Amino acid sequence: MSFARFYVEPSQCDPELLSLDESESRHCVEVLRHREGDRVVIFDGEGREWVAEVVRADRRDVGLRVVQEHRTEPLAARIVLAQAIPKGKNMELIIQKATELGVAEIVPLISDRTIVRLSAEESSQRGEKWQRVAVEACKQCGQNWLPKVHEPVTLERFCAAMPEAELRLVAAIGNEARLLKQILAERVAEAGGLPRSAMVMIGPEGDFTPAEYLLTRSRGVLPLGLGPIILRSETAAFYALSILSHELR
Numbered sequence: 001m002s003f004a005r006f007y008v009e010p011s012q013c014d015p016e017l018l019s020l021d022e023s024e025s026r027h028c029v030e031v032l033r034h035r036e037g038d039r040v041v042i043f044d045g046e047g048r049e050w051v052a053e054v055v056r057a058d059r060r061d062v063g064l065r066v067v068q069e070h071r072t073e074p075l076a077a078r079i080v081l082a083q084a085i086p087k088g089k090n091m092e093l094i095i096q097k098a099t100e101l102g103v104a105e106i107v108p109l110i111s112d113r114t115i116v117r118l119s120a121e122e123s124s125q126r127g128e129k130w131q132r133v134a135v136e137a138c139k140q141c142g143q144n145w146l147p148k149v150h151e152p153v154t155l156e157r158f159c160a161a162m163p164e165a166e167l168r169l170v171a172a173i174g175n176e177a178r179l180l181k182q183i184l185a186e187r188v189a190e191a192g193g194l195p196r197s198a199m200v201m202i203g204p205e206g207d208f209t210p211a212e213y214l215l216t217r218s219r220g221v222l223p224l225g226l227g228p229i230i231l232r233s234e235t236a237a238f239y240a241l242s243i244l245s246h247e248l249r
Contacts, residue, residue, distance in 0.1 A: 003040050003041045004028070004032050004034070004041070005040070005138075005140075005142070006020055006027075006028060006041070007024060007042075007043060007135050007138065007146070008021075008024070008043070008044055009021075009044070010044045010045065010046050010048075013042075013044045013048065017063075018052055018064040018065075018066060019062060019064060020061070020064070022060050022061070024062070025060055025061055025062040026059050028040065028054075028057075028062050029059040034054050034062075035054065035057050036054050036055060036057050037054065038053070038054045038057075039052065039053050039054070039067065040052055040054065040064070042064065043138065044144075045135075045144070045145065046144075046146070047072045048144070049069070049070045049144050050064075050067075051066075051070075052064035052065060052066050052067055053065045072144040072145065074145055075102045075145075075245070075249065076196070076248060076249045077194070077195065077196055077244070077248035078165075078196065078198075079102070079104055079198050079199070079200070079248070080103070080104060080105040080106075080107065080163050081094075081105070081106050081107070081200060081202070081237065081241060082107040082109055082158060082199060082200070082201040083098075083107070083108060083109060083202045084108075084110070084111045084155075084202060084203050084204035084208070084233065085109065085114055085152060085204070086116075086204060086205060086234060087115045087116060087205070090233070090234045091108065091130065092133050093234055094106075094233075094234050094238075095130050095133045095137070096133055096134075096136075096137040097137075098237065098241055099134045099137035099143060099146075100137060100141045100143065101241045101245050102143065102245060103147045104145070105147055105149075105163065106130070106134070106147050106150065107150045107158060108130065108150065108151070108152040108153070109152070109155050109158055109201070110154050110155065111203065111208055111209075112209045112211075112212060113203075113207065113208070113209065115205070118152055123151045123152045126151070127151035134147050134149050155212055155215070156215070159215050159216060159218075159219050162199070162219055162221075164197065165195075165199035166195035166196060166197045167183075167187065167197070167199070167222075168198070168199045168221040169183070169199065169221065169222050169223075170200070170201040170202075170203075170213070170216045170221045171200065171201065171202050171226055171236050171240055172213065172223035173207070173225075174223065176223045177223040177224060177225035178224070179224075180224060180243050194248055195248065196248075198244055198248060200224065200240045200241070202233060202236050202237045202240060203233065203236075205232070205233055226239050226240060
């Protein structure tokens with residue numbers, strides 16, 4: 001039997017006194033119509049999951065009694081997606097699918113050719129909204145590791161403080177770009193094993209500019225080829241994450 005899933009922030013996870021916040025409580029009681037005695041699944045986004053029984057069906061504060069606890073191990077490799085923000089709602093789709101594929105962090109990028117431009121307030125609001133998209137994706141697909149979705153940042157700022165990763169890649173077109181299997185074969189020959197962490201950058205609809213590619217190369221980022229067909233930004237993200245997840249597992 002499958003149970004409805006609800007998210008509880010790690011700081012609020014006390015197995016002796018488990019409860020849902022107001023938003024999740026409202027969804028549990030008013031939308032899904034759960035009542036005392038019903039069972040649900042709770043997860044904290046850090047690998048922990050509980051089967052719990054509703055003991056207080058309050059639409060502002062659902063109380064729960066833990067019945068069973070389970071822990072999900074993280075994926076073999078920690079992957080960070082740095083994604084230039086596409087127009088429309090495609091960023092939400094990218095975050096949803098990246099969450100399903102087990103990405104650890106998502107960094108929305110603003111590059112020279114990014115159409116979307118945001119104020120500081122809008123960046124904060126988008127960051128919060130996109131984090132909620134990741135939470136909903138976890139609830140839908142059974143993912144117990146919630147990716148951290150950062151507020152949008154310029155490419156220059158990202159490159160100045162790039163996250164630690166054994167392998168840094170940028171999706172690229174051109175003679176210098178190599179397939180992942182070629183890059184990994186060279187890595188294994190040099191280091192004796194596969195990387196346990198990776199970062200991949202995906203450009204906007206018009207791609208990164210030549211100057212931006214030079215900037216990424218100065219930070220040790222390798223150009224990654226995704227085949228002979230020019231892919232849409234969101235398709236490139238799904239493809240790159242899929243092959244990374246497969247090859248690094």
